[in-house]
Amino acid sequence: MLLWIPLLPFVGFLVNTFGARRLPKKAVGAVASGAMFAAFLASVMAVRALVSLPAEAREVTQTIFTWIGSADFQVPLGLRLDPLSALMILVVTGIGFLIHLYSTAYMIDEEPHEYARYFAYLNLFAAFMLLLVLGENFLVLFVGWEGVGLCSYLLIGFWYKNRFAADAGKKAFIVNRIGDVAFILGVLLAFTQFGSVNFKELNGVIAGFRPEETFGVVSAIALLLFIGATGKSAQIPLYVWLPDAMEGPTPVSALIHAATMVTAGVYLIGRNAVIFTHAPEVMTIVAVIGTATALWAGAVGMVQNDIKRVLAYSTVSQLGYMFMAMGVGAYAAGIFHLLTHAFFKALLFLGSGAVIHALAGEQDLRHMGGLKKELPITYWTFLVGALAIAGVPGLAGFFSKDEILYRTFAAGHPMLWTVGAITSLMTAFYMFRLVFLAFHGERREPVAHATHDTHAAHAPHASHLHDAPRAMAMPLIVLAIGSVLAGYLNVPAALGGTAFLEHFLEPSLHVPVVEGMHGAAEHASHGLEMTLMIVSSLIAVAGIGIAAFLYLKRPAIPEAMAARFPGAYRFLVNKGYIDELYDAVVVQPIKSLSEHVLWKADATVIDGAVNGMGQIVAESGAVLRQMQTGSLRMYAVSVLFGAVMIVGYYLWS
């Protein structure tokens, strides 16, 4: 039963791969979207079956076959559905289906076989992602983990004729690979120490330990897994691939680089909550890295001019929030934010895709403006997404972000809370800067065209804008509804809610409390939670207000500020020169090393050995050929001579 969930998109992948040149576009889109919808239905059925079980027995497993069997080391290809993976498969298939549907309209201008290639990759991605979240052990998860990395590479570089896209794909793949090395090492360490790669067995063993006071084996495993997670989930220092990943088609950014794949790292930590809880030092690292990433990406996001880049940095920032939650032990809050973020970030990306689609590829915010009238559906849904991510009370982002901030404060990290709150202000600011620049005010002339092409500058540009077609509008509306309602899955007790999601996830994320583990979160009061909620609501409104003041009332001020602090502005616009730094510190040394190895070691030692061998053979052949006279008599005599020599040797000795 569970097998069908990843298998259905995989079948879609096969059909679209082998039918790429035979199927018409309509059939391709229908197969891909249909496969996703079927997977969604299968997921809903599986989750319903799961929920009907009593809370403590909510687990369905399916072993498909023994994958690796070697003496007492047995790894089955096994799937396991528990509340955590139940939530993940619903997000992946549900939002995945909407994005497939959206793509059928967004990618319609592609050549038919390109169109099929796109949907084949998209389906393959979904299959791997579902395998990732359903795997019952590290090795199955790893197959999915690498598979989604591959699909990410394929889809970022989908327009491979564009050099930037091809490079961005490679960058994503290589940066992820760095994290994956640590991930593999973590799994191997866990296996050598505890003899298992099964999540349940590992957690069972480690749950019996006391949390490590000093850095030990469990901490090492946790740290390695976390480094793996920083690669996939774009955290400092491995976040650099995600902003570049925006070279891919926009629905891909929505599906892979916002809603699903990048949350794999968060899922990994949630899945191994026991390991992480037993490594308090690593937890601190996770929380600090997450908070730092949230702040840094938020700061960079405030000054970017490419609509997708703003959203990309926003994604990195929000992922930072999730890691912050994981790091303070608020696993359920992190997963909750993962869920709400999947809704509103997919919505925002798809909305930006609708804008880009309407403007025939224009992505620069400075050339937009005043799109509110022409693109009403896009505008209103986008606004809902922006309000949700900004944390305006009543929408999804409010509940999840406040949950994280409250838990962080309650766990005794007021510093992290402060940084998180500042980031929250930045979030509201950059989101509404984007909204005001793109949708409000007057349409600005496309500057880039004016310099390159004088015709375009004179042509009336805004005359034939069209709002999102139905296949694109439908997902936007559904996601907008989700962005409002998803928060009500986990209304905190302080607001009279039942924290449904937290209780639902409890069996997966619950960590048996061992003596000496600090459970500070429980002491906090509802009063504190209410206070913090009011504070962060005010922060959200303040951020929106600042954006409105700067970009609607006084558009001159941002420019004046940029001119006033040119150093800081340039630093942020250029993304802190991090790419340049990595290029200088990592890429160039490796390149020069490999060039030295190529021209010195390779050309002299390796080539010398190979060519020298050939030369020796050729020269000795030239000498020895003299012996091959072609005379039968000579041969007969030499055979006789040899025989006499051998017999003589035995006679003499």
Place this chain on the structure above:
Amino acid sequence: MAELNHYLILSAVLFTIGTAGVVLRRNVITVLLSIEVMLNAVNLTFIAFGRFLGSSDGQIIVFFVITVAAAEAAVGLALVIALFRHVETLNPDAFRQLRG
């Protein structure tokens, strides 16, 4: 009464004659015949030692040698025919195409 040594000396003489024939004769068929003489010199040694030691092993090996010799003669003569068609001579000195 002939002793073992007589047989061995005869065998050595036959073997030498055969070897000389292989090396010196200028007709491939004669060379093949000389090889037969060498083989039979060896056969004689086997039989003599078998008799001397009271064992039947020598005779068994001789049967094998005769069988192989028959096969060798068949293949050798077939080669000679093929070579003759090719170069129209039986002189082994003419077969020098494989000179290195």
